[in-house]
Structure formats: structure tokens, C-alpha cells
Amino acid sequence: MTTLLALDTSSDNCSVALWRDGEVIDRRAHVPRGHTHYLMPMIDEVLAHAGVAMAELDALAYGHGPGSFTGVRIAAGVAQGLAWGCDRPLLGISTLRALALAALRDDGAERVLAALDARLGELYVALYGAAENGPEALLAPCVTAPEALVLTPAETSITMVGSGVALFDRLPADIARQVTQRHEARAPQAADMVRLAAADFAAGIATTPLEAVPVYLRDRVAHQKPA
Incomplete structure (x- = not known):
């Protein structure tokens, strides 16, 4: 049985999803600028609902971007910390x-x-x-x-x-x-990311927690006024 946890904070939405042998349990909320407040409670809620402990996860996945610069950093940082804590691999999902x-x-x-x-x-x-x-x-x-x-x-x-x-x-x-x-109203969701992560994990595509890297696609984050 494969058990994966995915999280995404790349947009104004915050979402978490658990994959357990084909079944997906997820939580999502529209929380502009509220990701840091909602993300960990949502993770706890999904795991508790499924009766799964962090130690039972096979891997974690996160929305690695592109998207909100702050949001993708939050997802990468939290996923990295959790994966490091339970010694599990990571999967970055576009x-x-x-x-x-x-x-x-x-x-x-x-x-x-x-x-x-x-x-x-x-x-x-x-x-x-x-x-x-x-x-x-x-x-x-x-x-x-x-x-x-x-x-x-x-x-x-x-x-x-x-x-x-x-x-x-x-x-x-x-x-x-x-x-x-x-x-236009569609936004990335952890429920879709965890499905992609399950396929990637089965194919042997994963990284160590140290390799959690946001994908920004560009480095310029603000408009620069001409000199």
C-alpha cells in the first residue's frame, strides 16, 4: 500500500491531499495571505481523518511552482521540513x-x-x-x-x-x-498533485529533502522603474 501526502500553496488557495492506494482525501480553502495559518492544521486534519501517522507516509509531494513566489516557498519549506523529520523522499509537482x-x-x-x-x-x-x-x-x-x-x-x-x-x-x-x-477560476490543487505524485513515485522519481527547490521560472519578482 502506497501512502503519499501532497500540499500546495502556490495560489490564493491552500490545499492538502492524501493518497492511500488509489483513494484520495483532500482539504482545500481560499485563504489569500493565510497559508501559514491554515496549512499545518489542514495537514493534521487530513492525516487524522485517514487515521495515518506521518511515519506511515512513503513520501511527500508539494506544488513546486510556478505560482506565487511566497506561496511556492511556503510549500517547499514545509514539505522539506516534514520529509526531513520523518526521513521520507520528496516529489516536486508542477x-x-x-x-x-x-x-x-x-x-x-x-x-x-x-x-x-x-x-x-x-x-x-x-x-x-x-x-x-x-x-x-x-x-x-x-x-x-x-x-x-x-x-x-x-x-x-x-x-x-x-x-x-x-x-x-x-x-x-x-x-x-x-x-x-x-x-479562468481553476487553480492548482493538491488532490491532482498527489495523483501525479503517485505515478511519479511508482516510476522511481523522487528527491531527498535537501533537494526541495521551488520552480519560479523567472527571478524578477517586482516591477523595476526606469532609472
Whole structure:
């Protein structure tokens, strides 16, 4: 029996999920700037509900980004501390990949443009297609201005998900024409991350707690006024 715990604080949502041999138990809440207050109680609640102790976990997973710079640091730091304390490996899960998994499952999407508002007029974005083991990256996660996005031409329709949908009107016309569904309110969730983590763990993809690294995609965190 494989038991995994995943947590995510990359957006205004805070979520925690437990995977136990295919069953997923999760908790989530919309708590802008409240992650540090809610995260540990949510972890305790999920473990208590499942009757699972930290020592019974096989590994922990966390939303490694992209997303809120502060949020991804919180998730990485908490996951690292917990994994270190119970001597378990870690799995960093892309927030964009988690968004894609939900769209492939819930919307019957063939291709998913997972996009998060990166501020400064840019997007964190990746394109995914359906594969046997979950979302397959057709365009690797990157940060870009919407109008500079380039995708390989295809006839397949695209489902666009995430807060980056707010910048849809700035996409190149050829890409916008392919987008047949848009879901701006979607945010990454630990419940999807723990499913991806289960597949990665089974494939032997994991790191040590020391290797917990947030994925920012860029280093610039604030607008710089011209000198």
C-alpha cells in the first residue's frame, strides 16, 4: 500500500491531499495571505481523518511552482521540513501539470494550455496532451508575454485553464482560434498533485529533502522603474 501526502500553496488557495492506494482525501480553502495559518492544521486534519501517522507516509509531494513566489516557498519549506523529520523522499509537482490533469479528466480535453497570471503582463504557461501516464508536455513550462507565445500548429482544439485566462485577449490570433474552452477560476490543487505524485513515485522519481527547490521560472519578482 502506497501512502503519499501532497500540499500546495502556490495560489490564493491552500490545499492538502492524501493518497492511500488509489483513494484520495483532500482539504482545500481560499485563504489569500493565510497559508501559514491554515496549512499545518489542514495537514493534521487530513492525516487524522485517514487515521495515518506521518511515519506511515512513503513520501511527500508539494506544488513546486510556478505560482506565487511566497506561496511556492511556503510549500517547499514545509514539505522539506516534514520529509526531513520523518526521513521520507520528496516529489516536486508542477502546478501547470496539475491544472492540465484536471482539465484532461474533467473536460475531456485533448490539449490543455495551462496558464497562470505571472503578473508584469506575463504568463506562466505550458501546453499538455493526454498520455497513458497523465499529461505530456508539448511545450515545456515557461514565462512569456501572451502575444509572444508560439505553439506548433495543430487542428486539435485547446482547453485553456488557470488565472492566465484573464490575458486571453492578448494571445496571438492563431492560438486564440484554437481555444474552445476557457476556465479562468481553476487553480492548482493538491488532490491532482498527489495523483501525479503517485505515478511519479511508482516510476522511481523522487528527491531527498535537501533537494526541495521551488520552480519560479523567472527571478524578477517586482516591477523595476526606469532609472
